[in-house]
Amino acid sequence: MARHRFEYASQLPVSAAHAFAWHDRPGAFDRLNPPWDPVTVVQRSDGIRDGAQVTIRVPVGPFGVRWHLEHRGWIEGRVFEDVQRSGPFRHWHHVHAFEPVADDACRLVDQIDFTPPLGPLLVPMTRSKLERLFPYRHRVTAGDLAAHARFADRPRLTVGISGASGLLGDALVHYLSTGGHRVKRLVRRPARHDAEIAWSVDGGLADPAALAGVDAIVHLAGENIAGGRWTDDRKKRIRDSRVDGTRALAESLARSATPPAGLIVASAVGYYGDRGAETLTETSASGDNFLAAVCRAWEEAAAPAREAGIRVVHARFGVILSPRGGALPKMLAPARLGVSAQVGSGEQFVSWIGLDDAVTALGFALLNPAIEGVVNLTAPTPVTNRDFARTLAKTLKRPALGRLPAVVARAALGEMADELLLASARVEPAALTQAGYDFRDPDLATALAHMLGRPLPPAPA
Incomplete structure (x- = not known):
């Protein structure tokens, strides 16, 4: 079955290390959960290091489908990955990459290889959902990081x-x-x-x-x-x-x-x-x-x-x-x-x-x-x-x-x-x-x- 690729990238107003650390802290998944179509976290382990797992319930009409993902490929300050262990897709591999641009800027690249459950029939719908989701996620990430960076010299409370x-x-x-x-x-x-x-x-x-x-x-x-x-x-x-x-x-x-x-x-x-x-x-x-x-x-x-x-x-x-x-x-x-x-x-x-x-x-x-x-x-x-x-x-x-x-x-x-x-x-x-x-x-x-x-x-x- 053919695999399809989606990619979305944008520049963030902080270093790659700071952007990566934001994703590694508790609450990042919740901040990125789309409010118009939110998923429910059923179970998760802490962090995004190799072996950490999350199970979410994805709304599908009046029903829900469980999606079990595992984090892999963790390189501090640079990249982490999500791989489906079980769930709605035949294949799902999501790479989150943080590319340094300057001391106070980086490029966030989300790259997803996927195969929908019904093959080519669901590719357009999947792409449409991703095209709505990732501009939102990147905008939230950039806005949060910029706001926190303003007080980076203050002690954490x-x-x-x-x-x-x-x-x-x-x-x-x-x-x-x-x-x-x-x-x-x-x-x-x-x-x-x-x-x-x-x-x-x-x-x-x-x-x-x-x-x-x-x-x-x-x-x-x-x-x-x-x-x-x-x-x-x-x-x-x-x-x-x-x-x-x-x-x-x-x-x-x-x-x-x-x-x-x-x-x-x-x-x-x-x-x-x-x-x-x-x-x-x-x-x-x-x-x-x-x-x-x-x-x-x-x-x-x-x-x-x-x-x-x-x-x-x-x-x-x-x-x-x-x-x-x-x-x-x-x-x-x-x-x-x-x-x-x-x-x-x-x-x-x-x-x-x-x-x-x-x-x-x-x-x-x-x-x-x-x-x-x-x-x-x-x-x-x-x-x-x-x-x-x-x-x-x-x-x-x-x-x-x-x-x-x-x-x-x-x-x-x-x-x-x-x-x-x-x-x-x-x-x-x-x-x-x-x-x-x-x-x-x-x-x-x-x-x-x-x-x-x-x-x-x-x-x-």
């Missing part, structure tokens, strides 16, 4: 993360670990090993001594605000999970004999309320609705840590975009059918940020001691809901027909529709921009194309 199993927390774990940092997950059960720290919303840290050696905490845990209609009970859980949890954690840090130097606490642009087309920065006043009140109390709850001399950052997130979770998957299904994501008039502003920028900006704040207080984690180009719907449709090459009337949204979701879908917040990331942060995906069209595996739009002239 030990970072505790709450909410580490969520969309943002999981991505942050892998982003930091591939950058050489050590991550400890804050878990709401007894810690099972040294990479976990037990805590609870009511009591904070179970053992403050577990903070020894921890440089910073990123607190992301909180009840899903879009997890169901806002009954009085759900609103209480939304508030208490954020306010009580943050206060308990901040008090634990303040009491610790070995507190971390920094605490980043998640917040949201819901702080600003419904503000129409007004341009909002970190110094803008708070709004007067439910989410604004929650965000105010949420941020105030970190006061014990700040008063203890810990650097506190309030990360006011916009809508975090990823097909893996959050708001975007709810829009994708109708958008693929040509149904518009527009809600109501469509004139309300959406302040958004791509998942890659969300984790990179958090890493930037962790390593930049000058950043303190409120920071808007939003892209520099907020868009109206109407333009968001049109851009999504264009990315998917679909029409954007119809809209969801405000009255229907309110009937289905009640108060949540007014605050999450119909409220307008035109937020700008003034603090990040002033600190010199370089956005990976500053415009919506590029961000959506990247995360959905579509061709990137032309760069602005």
